[in-house]
Amino acid sequence: GENVEQHPSTLSVQEGDSAVIKCTYSDSASNYFPWYKQELGKRPQLIIDIRSNVGEKKDQRIAVTLNKTAKHFSLHITETQPEDSAVYFCAARRAGAGSYQLTFGKGTKLSVIP
Amino acid sequence: NAGVTQTPKFQVLKTGQSMTLQCAQDMNHNSMYWYRQDPGMGLRLIYYSASEGTTDKGEVPNGYNVSRLNKREFSLRLESAAPSQTSVYFCASSASSGANVLTFGAGSRLTVL
Numbered sequence: 001g002e003n004v005e006q007h008p009s010t011l012s013v014q015e016g017d018s019a020v021i022k023c024t025y026s027d028s029a030s031n032y033f034p035w036y037k038q039e040l041g042k043r044p045q046l047i048i049d050i051r052s053n054v055g056e057k058k059d060q061r062i063a064v065t066l067n068k069t070a071k072h073f074s075l076h077i078t079e080t081q082p083e084d085s086a087v088y089f090c091a092a093r094r095a096g097a098g099s100y101q102l103t104f105g106k107g108t109k110l111s112v113i114p
Numbered sequence: 115n116a117g118v119t120q121t122p123k124f125q126v127l128k129t130g131q132s133m134t135l136q137c138a139q140d141m142n143h144n145s146m147y148w149y150r151q152d153p154g155m156g157l158r159l160i161y162y163s164a165s166e167g168t169t170d171k172g173e174v175p176n177g178y179n180v181s182r183l184n185k186r187e188f189s190l191r192l193e194s195a196a197p198s199q200t201s202v203y204f205c206a207s208s209a210s211s212g213a214n215v216l217t218f219g220a221g222s223r224l225t226v227l
Contacts, residue, residue: 001173009154032214043204043218044157089156093214101172102216106156 002027004092006105013080014113021108023090024072030092033066033073034102038087047088048075080112116140120205120219127195127226135190135222137205145208146188147172147216148180150201157204163188165210195226 003026013019025033034049050057050064050073057064061080066073077084087109091102118139127133139146148160159172163182177199179191188207192199205219 006156034214036216043220044216045218046215049214101159101162103173104156104158106154 002030002092002094002101002103004090004103004105006090006108008108009106010109010111012111012113015080015082017080019075019077019080019084019110019112021075021088021090021110022072023074023092023105024070025092025103026071027092027094028071029094032093033064034091035062035064035075036089036091036104038089038107040086044089077110080110082112082114085110085112118205118207118217118219120203120222122222123220124223125225127192127224129196129226131195132191132193133195133224134192135203135205135224136187137189137219138187139205139207139217140186141207141209141217142185143207143217144185144210146182147206147208148178148188148190149204149206150174151204151221152201160190160203192224195224197226200224200226 006023031052036044037047038044048064050066061078063076087107089107090105093102121136144165147162149157151157158174161180163169166185169180181189203222206216
């Protein structure tokens with residue numbers, strides 16, 4: 001099955017700096033890669049996603065990049081703000097049969113220091 | 115719209131007791147899921163229901179059973195709770211098994227003593 005590795009497990013940045021979280025996946029058939037944000041005590045919520053036919057996607061201060069050859073994808077947050085502090089999860093899903101199942105990474109706790 | 119509603123939000127059980135976590139969605143979604151979240155382990159799929167009338171095992175199904183009662187409701191049952199089942203449980207739904215976006219419930223924190 002799919003295996004998703006996520007690094008780092010914790011990340012502290014100064015407000016205004018950039019943050020980068022990286023994930024690798026094992027199944028070359030995976031074609032969908034979402035990122036979920038979970039604030040303390042809250043439910044996970046989708047913040048951005050990318051499909052395998054796209055190399056990069058941006059939404060205001062967040063962006064995701066995908067390298068299919070190397071089987072890794074990254075979340076980039078620019079101009080970080082205290083409200084970006086949360087746990088971020090990457091995930092991967094394969095196409096076709098069995099496409100119901102998202103495999104999540106173990107999460108990265110991001111702390112933005114004012 | 116309420117989205118995905120889970121009950122109870124908190125529960126304490128003794129080893130060997132049974133309980134059922136309830137989940138309901140009002141978005142007319144076909145697919146529903148149960149995940150558990152443990153510190154440092156991310157979200158792991160317990161069971162899912164691709165559509166009404168079907169259920170399948172996920173990554174960590176042992177010790178659990180599920181029922182897709184109707185299109186709206188998907189329950190998770192612990193027949194004989196164990197301390198290893200202490201966790202936060204999230205129900206989620208998606209428009210279909212191939213749809214991308216998961217909508218999560220608020221979570222249920224279960225402690226087994």
